[in-house]
Amino acid sequence: MLMSNFLRDRKSTREYKNKEVSKDILEKVIDYGKEIEKEIGDENFRFLLLKNGDKVYKTLEGKGGYSGVMIKSPHYIALETLDSSRDSIIKGAYAMEKLITKATEYSLGTCWISIENVDGQIKKELCNNLDGDVNYILAIGYPTPKNPFIQEPDSCRLSIEDIVYKDEIGKNISAEELENRGLSDLFFYVRFAPSSFNNQPWRFILKDSKIILILMKEEDKVSFIDAGIIMYYFENMATAIGVTGKWNLINCEDVEVNGTSYSYIGEFNI
Ligand SMILES: Cc1cc2nc3c(=O)[nH]c(=O)nc-3n(C[C@H](O)[C@H](O)[C@H](O)COP(=O)(O)O)c2cc1C
Incomplete structure (x- = not known):
């Protein structure tokens, strides 16, 4: 599939x-x-x-x-x-x-x-x-069959603008730039990854030829489990659009922006 x-x-x-x-x-x-x-x-x-x-x-x-x-x-x-x-x-x-x-x-x-x-x-x-x-x-x-007459509520997802930044945390990236760089589909689909409590803590910074994955901390904790999950889907979606690569884990100091703490997780070359 x-x-x-x-x-x-x-x-x-x-x-x-x-x-x-x-x-x-x-x-x-x-x-x-x-x-x-x-x-x-x-x-x-x-x-x-x-x-x-x-x-x-x-x-x-x-x-x-x-x-x-x-x-x-x-x-x-x-x-x-x-x-x-x-x-x-x-x-x-x-x-x-x-x-x-x-x-x-x-x-x-x-x-x-x-x-x-x-x-x-x-x-x-x-x-x-x-x-x-x-x-x-x-x-x-085996899942129990769904009633085809009942539309089950979908778990909501953040929009691309909420999770993808350019150069630094909080700096928006235009839809046009993502489209021109062939990355719109990638970010559109990875948002459907599951996460604990549906927190969707993943944020991506597009910097030159790299995508940096950072995770928003909740109550001063970072959910590495959610990091591993998004990394799997990201790599596989990237392969699907012809970008083969693997995440490299990185060690950088956490950063705080507007009262929210973020942990650096990895880099992906595009
Ligand atoms: C690490 C992790 C732990 C989870 N723990 C639970 C759980 O204890 N109970 C539960 O009902 N769902 C759990 N979930 C499912 C998430 O709530 C679910 O993935 C999220 O709400 C998005 O919904 P979806 O998977 O249907 O797209 C967990 C998901 C992840 C990734």
Whole structure:
């Protein structure tokens, strides 16, 4: 499927059929996960299949998800980060979106679930012990059919003007310049990436032949998980428009503009 269509049409699935995913498909997804671990960094993260969704749901009911609203699905995949560094979280999130893309090919729905505030002992019991930590799990299963007569509300997205700047944070870039540089579609579609609480903390600065990714801090925290997710979609959308490249992670001091703090994450050559 075209990456632009994939991004435009993707949505988190919160209602699943009460039906297990076939053994064959589940194995294919997990085998692909193993490949991704090796490719992106098995020293940074690993995926754990939590096959018994009932057990996970019962254990995390009232504890996992936004305000303890747990999502019920036949299976879950835990993202275990092997250390708490920025790079491990970013790589893990990037890899999880790659796995989600594969799951979608098998008509599976998914939804990230935050379990940051769940007790460490409970997480260990769920995952049969852990070397690192699990702050996010992915619900995975067959989505319940949508009623074609009911238009479901879309999660809203910021506009391109709100997230793309020229040369420095806060300095607007014209739609014409983005169009002339062939970047309009790229920024239009990456906005559909999922983010925690739909916060969409990503901001991009176009500077000469580079795009710099910065993340807006919320309550003095930067969500590296959201950084990894947007980096995955950005690279894939860029490839789709003929710009091949990879993000380089950068280390720069945080900046504060008009009372908002931003962290520098990476650079992409265009
Ligand atoms: C890191 C992360 C954590 C999330 N945690 C939850 C969650 O705990 N519960 C939930 O219902 N949705 C969760 N979501 C889904 C987001 O709310 C959703 O992606 C966002 O609102 C945009 O909606 P969409 O994915 O349907 O486009 C999470 C998403 C991400 C990326």
